[in-house]
Amino acid sequence: MPVRVQTEDFDAGREIAALRAGDARVGAVASFIGIVRDVNDGDRVSDLFLEHYPGMTERELEKICAEARTRWDVYETLVVHRVGAMRPTDQIVLVAVTGTHRGEAFAACEFIMDYLKTRAPFWKREDTPQGSRWVEARTTDDEAAARWVDPQEPPSR
């Protein structure tokens, strides 16, 4: 159940290779990388600072991953989330899921990202030409997370 919060960058290829190492049952790895964009809400962003709530962050991420492993037939989940100072094009987060079949791996990976976005205590502060500002939560993120609440209800695209 690897969950890591760190200031350092990560090597997605190496992380994925380590996640499935030695497990010949794995036929599918779905993964996601979140990246700092140079434009957000119409303003140019030159720097990003990510704050978190140490302790609670890891607990929440582990709960989200455990829930994903319960809902879908997958083997391993990985979340690596950076905190601290970042710049446009820097990697922020990696989520990877291994499984036998691709459909379950994709669903679990997207679920973890959607829940991470609304439940894990991270906060972004952006530096723009208009000054420094805390990023406001997106209602689209709440909607993305809400579609998983009833597992009978397929997510809309």
Add this chain to the structure above:
Amino acid sequence: MPVRVQTEDFDAGREIAALRAGDARVGAVASFIGIVRDVNDGDRVSDLFLEHYPGMTERELEKICAEARTRWDVYETLVVHRVGAMRPTDQIVLVAVTGTHRGEAFAACEFIMDYLKTRAPFWKREDTPQGSRWVEARTTDDEAAARWVDPQEPPSR
């Protein structure tokens, strides 16, 4: 519109890094890696051989990727598919999609894999203790591809 068919293995981390290099609009990269499993349909698999139809393969993959870029708001798509001799735990295919937001990147990536599974002319031959056999097409793959046919209809999970 990179599409590659090759006998050599690939480095997923490097491929993804190259795909988004220099594009600071990218906030999301969804990717998928398909891997040779040591068990298929209940039999142990020791070796896999992947045949394809040179020329048509690349055309089909490019059509599928072009369709994905039309349907979803994404920037770049990548397919790297290996052919020839492989063994369990070897990587077979990499699909990666870059975009601004994760939902579109995930959907396009899963779409490409689903269509690749039913439209791109690749064929797997497995060596098992019972001898060599060509892998039969799965009806679940047809179902996975069919769910994208009507874009109004959300895919079921």
Add this chain to the structure above:
Amino acid sequence: MRFTVLYLARLREALGRGSEQVELPADSSVATLLDALRARGGSWAAELAAGRAVRVAVNQEMTDPAATLRDGDEVALFPPVTGG
């Protein structure tokens, strides 16, 4: 009873502090704590006003205003999360 209150991200900056010890009568709830903080006026009243989206975690678990607090709890107040 006495417990720790943490202020995170935008709230820490707006309120000018990252943490403090707070004393309240036994069996106070999160809502009681929020009332006590709002009663300080100024940015406290503004940032914790009823219409503002403030999230509360007690001992690192998300909770709601009805939750009862206990001596030694770690209460955290923060804006909606924006990670990933």
Add this chain to the structure above:
Amino acid sequence: MRFTVLYLARLREALGRGSEQVELPADSSVATLLDALRARGGSWAAELAAGRAVRVAVNQEMTDPAATLRDGDEVALFPPVTGG
């Protein structure tokens, strides 16, 4: 008219050849070609029987039995694909 027929994967092994030149009357369709091949009997009749899933591409585009063939076409016959 004269064109190339390719047999791929399991079909190539079952039919014992990877490609050949075939001659048919002008304006023949894919269905005409399949009938001509089945008429060879043996594994040809068995592998290309009506119930078997055989896919057809003409000039590297998937097509169906009604498609008309032209001189110089590249026709490929193969089982349902199993890549990825």
